Amino acid sequence: MLTERQMLILRLIVDNYVLSAEPVGSRTISKQADLGLSAATIRNEMADLEEMGYLEQPHASAGRIPSQLGYRFYVDHLLSQGADLSAAEIERVKSLFTERxxxxxxxxxxxxxxxxxxxxxxxxxxxxxxxDTTLKSLQLVPISDRTAVALVVTSTGQVHNRTVTIPEGIPVRDIERMFKVLDKKLSGIPLYRIRSRALEEITLELARHMNDFEEAMRVLDQVISWMGEDSEGKLYVGGTTNMLLQPEFQDVQKAKTVLTWLEHHQDVMEALRSDETARGRLQVRIGGENDVLTLRDCSLVTATYHVGGAPVGVVGVLGPTRMDYARVIPLLDQISKTMTELFTKFYAS
Amino acid sequence: MLTERQMLILRLIVDNYVLSAEPVGSRTISKQADLGLSAATIRNEMADLEEMGYLEQPHASAGRIPSQLGYRFYVDHLLSQGADLSAAEIERVKSLFTERxxxxxxxxxxxxxxxxxxxxxxxxxxxxxxxDTTLKSLQLVPISDRTAVALVVTSTGQVHNRTVTIPEGIPVRDIERMFKVLDKKLSGIPLYRIRSRALEEITLELARHMNDFEEAMRVLDQVISWMGEDSEGKLYVGGTTNMLLQPEFQDVQKAKTVLTWLEHHQDVMEALRSDETARGRLQVRIGGENDVLTLRDCSLVTATYHVGGAPVGVVGVLGPTRMDYARVIPLLDQISKTMTELFTKFYAS
DNA sequence: TGTTAGCACTCAGGAGTCACGAGTGCTAAC
DNA sequence: GTTAGCACTCGTGACTCCTGAGTGCTAACA
Structure with missing residues (x-):
């Protein structure tokens, strides 16, 4: 639909706007572009691009800024070719992961x-x-008469622990014994199954070993009940305050909504997880494309990393819609690839 | 030095300013105070208070705001009497801790x-x-041929874990055996001592059991080396974005400095820890009283909580100098007391 | 001697005006 | 199809003016 020239102009406008955060005028483009076109010509093209919905004008006498559609076109069609990191940069990313x-x-x-x-x-x-990881080890370390720490180690090397209080009347010894039995019986079983299936299976076995079965069960439940929830992986956020660097978030109210959203890890995780299940490995959500209303002025670029072909986690960058996609996308691509390598190598048991 | 009336006026000014965030004028006070004094009289007193350094005037035709010294006096002398939580509120705080x-x-x-x-x-x-907590348990859970998870459980019930890579040439079995020996030998020894003393002590013992001593030592060091650092306790921050609610942080630049500081957990911990060692149980650092330059517009109120008389942690509230001390201080006092109770009960083994 | 009323003075903040300049759209000529 | 020229738009920043909240000072009062 767009002519070569229009695409070039659109790209130049996005590039400029990303850099300057200010509406781009026709003169700016005409001076920059190699094609010897006057500002007037550019203006005509700009008017067309606006009519088609790729550009917007904040007000009559201002330059143009990319619309959501404009960014989308830019990301989909104007970026792919040669949008890779240099070999040196790739090395740099890799070295960051191999260090520690x-x-x-x-x-x-x-x-x-x-x-x-x-x-x-x-x-x-x-x-x-x-x-889909399995239980590797389940252990109980007594701390005092009535308290103990339960440890769960998964096949991926993650450790979860919870302090449990032991009800009166049950000797710690008994609970310890119970855990030893469980450790043997349950290791190798996928985490999400443990609660439902395994519990029943071992009921008989346990009853033989223990007197106060009911109470002991409650202790066990303290440990197991959270496995489901907690197996979802944790969220890590970096550079929250970088948001405040962006001119579009100089308004404190605007900044607050986004920063507050970032504080609610549950919500953020949900947003990320929806990308995880998506088809593509790399997702770009521009402005209103985000389900979350809070992010209508933001873009979220995410990439999944895998272990054995299955997605296990997500890396993402959150910034204003005026994001430097040309930089972020290849970077994220490379990082997710490196993480996949890393985790695959690590988890291969 | 201050007359009763001056103290009353100072208190009223602080109370008003804390509430409204705007300079308090003489008329406001004269209308509020029960003492039938005219605005003119208040003005005279205000002028005196300003001369003594307790008040400040943002500009000639504005009302007064408390100076740092003013807040200090307010906190030290105008707050103590009857600044306690109601019984109902105390119950409320306690219930929040007993729930889970x-x-x-x-x-x-x-x-x-x-x-x-x-x-x-x-x-x-x-x-x-x-x-001053001791090692309760040291365990190694093998994940694959070359990786394992080392677990450290302390007498306080905290769990630390680290994934270790096992150097080629050493069978995992050997390392496992080493950990079993160590578990027995080291349990009960204070964490901070483990690295220095215990290592030497068990050298002989270990040499007997293992062939490739040097390499195995390296594995152990991976686990132990971080004990010192990591035993410092973690920092938890809540309501970071609340900072943005305050009118004094409507300027993004100002907000950014504080929020960025809060992101640097090391710095925050340092600030908190300096309070921990201070004499009093409850510390109020007003504006410039903070060592950290970033906090010159903030106040930090902290309280330590104890186990067996020794301080083990700190609870604090960070806000603008115009903080509601009358509310924060008793609240923090109560919370630290409740936490002390809670932890004491819990750690009593 | 402390308190109060009155008055002149100060100053931040908002509203209104104006000029500037960046940028556009349109038209006519190349 | 491209460009030069020109009238038009409109946000921005500078300037002014006005208002109102609040002060300090003085003189009168109890």
Missing amino acids: IGEMERVAQQTASFLSNLTQYTAVVLGPQVY | IGEMERVAQQTASFLSNLTQYTAVVLGPQVY
Whole structure:
């Protein structure tokens, strides 16, 4: 639909606007572009682009800014070719991950902080999900007469722990024994199944070992009940305050809504997870394309990382709609690839 | 130095300013106060108070606002009497803590969010320190051939874990055996000592059991090395964005400095920890009294909570200097008391 | 001697006006 | 199809003026 020239102009406008955050005028383009076109010509093209919905005019005597549709076209068609990182940059990303291997749980945290530093936007990382991971070990460490710490280690190397209080009347010894039985019986079983199926299966076994069965069950439930919820992976946010660097968030009220949203990890995770299940590996949600109303002035670029072909987590960058897509997208692409490599290598057992 | 009447006026000015965030004029006071004094009289007193340094005038034709010294006097002398929570409120605070016992690690987090909700300021909680706590259990759970998760459980019920990579050439079995030996040898020893003393002590023992001693030592070091650092307790922040509610932070630049500071947990922890070692149980740092330059427009009210007489953590509220001290101080006092009770009861083993 | 009424003075903030300039749309000529 | 020229638009910043809240001071009062 668009002529070559129109696409070029649209691209130049987006590029300029991303950089300056101010409406781009025809003269600016005519001076920059190699094609020797006068401002008047550009103006005609701009008018056409506006009519087609790719550009907007904040007010009559201002330049043009890209519309949501404009960004979308830019991302879909004007970016793909040659939008890759240089070999040097790829190396740089990789080196950041190889430095401190062996602290898997912190990788997500580090990635968030690194990514936000690099982009000057806010970074979000959804830690590896443990849905189809299995139980590796279940342990109980007594602390005092009535308290103990229950430990759950998953096949992905994640550790979950919960302090449990032991009801009066039951010796800690008994509970310890119960956990030892469970450890043997349950290891290797997927986490999400443990609660439903495994519980029944071991009921008989347990009853044999224990007197006060009912009470003991309650203790166990304290540990197991949260496995479902908690197996969802944690959220890591980096560079929240970078949002305040952007001119579009100089208004405190506007900034507050976004920052508050970022504080509600549940909501953020939901937004990220919906991308995880999407078809593509890399998602770009521009402004109103976000389901969340709060993000109508923001863009969220996300990439999933995988283990053995299955998506296990999400890396994302949140910024204003006027985002430097040309930089963020390849970067995120590379990072998610590197994370996939890393996690695959690590979890391969 | 101050007459009764001057103190009353100072108190009224602070009370009003805290509420309205706008300079308080003489007429406002004369209308409110029960003492039948005209605005002119109040003006005279105000002029005196200003001369003494307790009040300030933003500009000639404006009302007065409390100076740092004014707040200090208010906190020190005008607040103490009857500045306690009502019995009902005390109950309310207590009930919030009794609801979900058994999740000690989350208490700090919950307190932060609860406190920020209640005050509309930002809340910071320094989780229980584990300095003089001892090792309860040290365990290794193998994940794959070359990786394993090391678990450290402390006498306070906290769990630390780290993924370790096992160097080629050493069978996981050997490492497992080493950990079992260590578990027995080290349990009961204070965390901060483990690295220095215990290592030497068990060297001989270990050498007997293992062939590739050097390499194994490296694995162990991965686990132990971070104990010192990590035993410092974690920081929990709640209601960061509440800062943006305050009129004094409507300027994005001002807000950004404070919010960014809050993102640097190390710095915040340092600020809190300096209060922990201070004499009093309850600290009020008003504006420039804070060492941190960033906080010169803020006040930080902190209270320590204890276990067995020794301070183990800090609860704090961060807000503008124009803070509702009359509300925050008793609240924080009560919360720290309740936390002390709670932790004491819990850690008593 | 402390308190009050009255009055002149100050000053931040909002409303109104104006000029500037960046940018557009349109028309006519190339 | 492209461009030069020109009239038109409109946000922005500078300037002025006005208002009202609040002060300080003085003189009178109890």
